Amino acid sequence: MNTSEFRRLSPASKLLVVNQFGINVGFYMLMPFLAAYMSHNLGYGAAVVGLVLGVRNLSQQGMFLLGGTAADRLGCRPMIITGCALRVLAFGLFSVLTSLPGLFAAAMLTGLAGALFNPAVRTYLMHEAGERRAETFAVFNVFAHAGTLVGPLLGAALLRVDFRLIAVVACVAFAVLTIAQAVVLPHREVEPQRQSVLGSWRTVVANRRFLAFTLALSAYFGLYNQLYLSLPLEAQRVSGLSEAVAVVFAVSTLIGVLGQVRITRWCRQRWSAGRSVAIGLTCMGVSFVPVMLTGPLLPVRASGELDWAATAAVCVPVLLTTALFTVGMAITNPFAMELLPLVGSERLAGTYYGFYYLVSSVVAAGVGWLAGALLDLTGETALAWSPWLALLVVGLAGGAGAALMERRGLLGRTERAEPVPATTREGTA
Incomplete structure (x- = not known):
């Protein structure tokens, strides 16, 4: 960094x-x-x-x-x-x-x-x-x-x-x-606060722009969980090695540590926040194309079945997916956090963040169930590409939703910014 x-x-x-x-x-x-x-x-x-x-x-x-x-x-x-x-x-x-x-x-x-x-x-x-x-x-x-x-x-x-x-x-x-x-x-x-707790919740639910933003961005969390579900399973399936799971995490983490700030700066210089979110979500979805194309061609491996060179070769698609996926995450997340109080409210920022994470967690659970169910059902059949196609569609849908909001001018500041409370230092607590 x-x-x-x-x-x-x-x-x-x-x-x-x-x-x-x-x-x-x-x-x-x-x-x-x-x-x-x-x-x-x-x-x-x-x-x-x-x-x-x-x-x-x-x-x-x-x-x-x-x-x-x-x-x-x-x-x-x-x-x-x-x-x-x-x-x-x-x-x-x-x-x-x-x-x-x-x-x-x-x-x-x-x-x-x-x-x-x-x-x-x-x-x-x-x-x-x-x-x-x-x-x-x-x-x-x-x-x-x-x-x-x-x-x-x-x-x-x-x-x-x-x-x-x-x-x-x-x-x-x-x-x-x-x-x-x-x-x-x-x-x-x-x-x-000028409203009761229930009143502030009603304000959040009545904010259609925020609800549309939350629905589009829930694709981020639905796909994010695949870093812990489908990608490790695929790495272990094609390699026969449990250590391959650690490699998936290592690749993702290293890209996040070494590339996050540079990626954010690069996007800031070229795109608006809304366009960055749309491109990031699309990138997360498209990242599953390598495993969608190669997964059905690569059978389940037993431990020790392949030498190190062959193991590295069969892991290339899943590691390429992991790398593209992590880049998409790095593009999406910071700008999503920047936009959330704009489509919501700075005065009720905590409530909006809470609702955003609540809805996204429900969607993530549904996407996780769908991906897991498809992995179980298709297995080694000719439909082994279907889990990855479903995840591709989730990413494209989220990216399309964000792009549509950006095109309609819904991801910018459309009203006078609310005052941000000043920080006051009171020494030690």
């Missing part, structure tokens, strides 16, 4: 992007290994493990709107600190509890923490960034990608000792982050 973009951030923004690195290190240090721990160490069945993980997702996604609303009414800073503190408690429970009720409680608290933290930190950054929102969120994504890369590596090293050690180290990391936020993160004045 070009450090000049990081240096241009405000002190509060620098704290939050570094904090996101720590958040992702702590989270991904533990979560990728939780299923194996519950299954192999604690002896729980796959259905129970899936239920616990599902409860975590539901408790986070189902509470996004409440978390965003709380950020608007109680302030972003308290929600950021509370969300991080809940992670301390949740990961502490993972370190000491092995009973099913205890694991459910830890999973629910983990999800609730994310629901409080995520809309709040993005709303805070939106206010801090001013006219450089896309650039700020690009740097934010770089640090998030870096944490996603470091977390599993650290977790894998600690797992050689004990899973509970991972939980303790993650708990300590979140505790340090919570203290840092409480001491250093500046206070922001909370603008009094």
Whole structure:
């Protein structure tokens, strides 16, 4: 990453992007290994493990709107600190509890923490960034990608000792982050809301421009989850190696870390924010063309069936898809975050972020189910291209929706900007 973009951030923004690195290190240090721990160490069945993980997702996604609303009414800073503190408690429970009720409680608290933290930190950054929102969120994504890369590596090293050690180290990391936020993160004045909670929700739902934007951008989240579902499965299928899954993540993460800021700057110089979003979503969809064309021609491989050169060759299509997919993500996300308060409202930014993530999570679940079902149904048949075609259509539909809004002038500032609350420093908290 070009450090000049990081240096241009405000002190509060620098704290939050570094904090996101720590958040992702702590989270991904533990979560990728939780299923194996519950299954192999604690002896729980796959259905129970899936239920616990599902409860975590539901408790986070189902509470996004409440978390965003709380950020608007109680302030972003308290929600950021509370969300991080809940992670301390949740990961502490993972370190000491092995009973099913205890694991459910830890999973629910983990999800609730994310629901409080995520809309709040993005709303805070939106206010801090001013006219450089896309650039700020690009740097934010770089640090998030870096944490996603470091977390599993650290977790894998600690797992050689004990899973509970991972939980303790993650708990300590979140505790340090919570203290840092409480001491250093500046206070922001909370603008009094003129509506009740239900009134603000009605305002969001009545905003047709925002609803259209959310529907188009929900394609981003529907496709984003394929980085954890279809692409790893395809890499393992064609290579016969479980290590190929790690290569998919490594390629995506390295492109995100090394290319995100450069990609955002390149797009800023050439395209509007709306056009960037449309092109990014289209790129994400088109990225599945290589595996759609080659997947049906490549059979399932057994471990050790191919030498290293042949293994590398059969993995080229899925790695090309991963690279194009990640570039599309890097184009889309920062500009989507820039546009969201414009099609929504800066005064109710947290509520709009929360609703945006809530709707997108529902769409993502549906797209994930569709892709998984098609992968199961088609398998090695002549229709093996159909999951990838479905994902291509999702990306093209999202890109077309964003392009149509851009063409109609719906992705620009169409009304006088609402005042952004000033930051007031009050020393340490």
